[in-house]
Ligand SMILES: Nc1nc2c(ncn2[C@@H]2O[C@H](COP(=O)(O)OP(=O)(O)O)[C@@H](O)[C@H]2O)c(=O)[nH]1
């Protein structure tokens with residue numbers, strides 16, 4: 289699904305989340321481990337105010353492990369609770385539950401201190417930009433496919449609580465917020481990892497950006513996948529070579545650059561090139577919001 293973010297749409301998304309926030313004790317913010325800063329919503333902190341938050345770096349199976357480790361450290365140094373997961377790994381889902389449990393214990397201890405003998409369960413909601421893995425994580429936490437009444441057209445959506453554990457309840461609908469699309473560089477990173485739909489950015493531009501990034505940051509992975517010397521930085525030549533290697537030709541024997549771009553991005557997004565992180569911890573343009 290491609291979501292177009294118009295000002296009215298953004299205001300509505302924000303309002304919806306603000307009303308749901310009143311129902312929860314904890315916000316679970318999802319970001320993409322391949323771009324943990326670019327994939328944050330630029331206004332999340334303003335929207336959630338002082339609400340407790342944990343951050344989950346999703347798709348760690350596709351991200352550069354050494355960068356992921358450093359990002360987690362960086363978040364923790366800022367006093368932010370963060371973990372990285374692959375939503376398809378059971379033990380990673382267990383880690384999410386353990387982290388939420390820590391917050392629940394704190395919350396319930398406070399309630400007990402106020403004289404509440406049997407504190408209620410912790411309530412949480414998941415928030416993130418499109419494609420970050422919100423539905424996947426909700427389904428994994430629910431342990432079975434949830435069929436929501438609201439998924440059928442013409443039927444009013446009823447919000448429901450999923451009982452993840454006796455003491456951990458999760459809102460079944462995630463908060464969907466917009467990505468940072470004003471900044472060109474961030475836009476390219478989000479497009480490279482497949483978060484921003486190809487229709488808004490030229491496929492060839494994104495693929496060229498990705499190749500250039502790989503040449504500079506992951507020359508071995510680049511050479512391994514494309515069998516081209518990473519020092520050849522003429523993108524026309526690189527596209528030509530890859531196109532010929534793979535037979536991405538059109539009538540007349542010319543290389544079809546759109547097909548080449550598609551193949552490069554497919555290789556990248558599916559992890560066939562290797563584990564790659566676009567937001568570099570040493571990169572000082574990235575700012576935690
Ligand atoms: N490799 C990998 N893919 C994931 C992970 N989590 C989600 N995905 C995939 O990311 C895509 C978007 O996920 P989805 O849950 O629909 O995102 P949503 O738009 O935030 O609800 C789907 O193809 C998922 O299978 C993960 O941890 N690792």
Ligand SMILES: [Mg+2]
Pocket residue numbers: 422423424
């Ligand atoms: Mg979804």
